Amino acid sequence: MQDGLVDRYFNRKLSGPLTRWFLKTSITPNQITLLSFAIGLISALLFLKGDYYYNILGVAIFQFSAVLDCCDGEVARIKSMQSRLGKWLDIVCDNIVHIAIFLAIAWAFYVLENSPFYLTLGGFASLGVSLSLWLVMLSERRRKNTEMIKTGTAKEIADMLTNRDFSVILLLFTVIGKLDWFLWLTAVGSNLFWIILFWLYQREARLLF
Numbered sequence: 001m002q003d004g005l006v007d008r009y010f011n012r013k014l015s016g017p018l019t020r021w022f023l024k025t026s027i028t029p030n031q032i033t034l035l036s037f038a039i040g041l042i043s044a045l046l047f048l049k050g051d052y053y054y055n056i057l058g059v060a061i062f063q064f065s066a067v068l069d070c071c072d073g074e075v076a077r078i079k080s081m082q083s084r085l086g087k088w089l090d091i092v093c094d095n096i097v098h099i100a101i102f103l104a105i106a107w108a109f110y111v112l113e114n115s116p117f118y119l120t121l122g123g124f125a126s127l128g129v130s131l132s133l134w135l136v137m138l139s140e141r142r143r144k145n146t147e148m149i150k151t152g153t154a155k156e157i158a159d160m161l162t163n164r165d166f167s168v169i170l171l172l173f174t175v176i177g178k179l180d181w182f183l184w185l186t187a188v189g190s191n192l193f194w195i196i197l198f199w200l201y202q203r204e205a206r207l208l209f
Contacts, residue, residue, distance in 0.1 A: 128190025
């Protein structure tokens with residue numbers, strides 16, 4: 001997974017000291033992934049409150065989980081513990097957290113505004129992320145079965161799906177108090193994303209077969 005701008009200029013600066021501490025323990029990279037996952041779910045629970053200050057706390061905790069999420073890969077590389085399971089555990093956990101946050105924000109607006117429309121937006125956002133993840137898995141499986149090189153469509157879309165720059169978008173809309181706009185953006189954007197992935201997947205199939 002390639003670093004986004006947030007990882008490069010912020011998360012990696014903070015993850016370094018944590019990684020050095022983890023290296024002194026027997027904690028495995030996968031356990032760090034699960035810890036980051038649990039903290040991410042806590043942030044989603046805070047978004048359920050629908051209160052501005054709870055949202056600020058939620059996005060701060062989510063950002064911390066993103067910093068922690070950098071540590072698993074760093075520990076895995078240093079300890080030579082990289083694995084396919086670890087890679088997919090990281091991707092799946094990240095996207096479950098994203099879906100949990102979408103649904104929590106949608107539920108909070110549904111309660112505050114008494115409008116099922118927000119649940120629809122949250123559902124579409126979650127569907128878009130789920131379909132994108134499914135297509136990444138299909139593309140990666142095809143790459144493995146056909147012995148494709150570890151570059152190209154499959155790797156590029158996996159990198160896009162796991163890019164932690166998402167945390168800054170959430171931070172921005174949380175700070176300005178426009179999480180309803182964020183729901184719109186994710187509901188539309190995530191579905192455009194999977195449609196593009198599907199087109200790339202089909203194009204890759206034509207090139208291979």
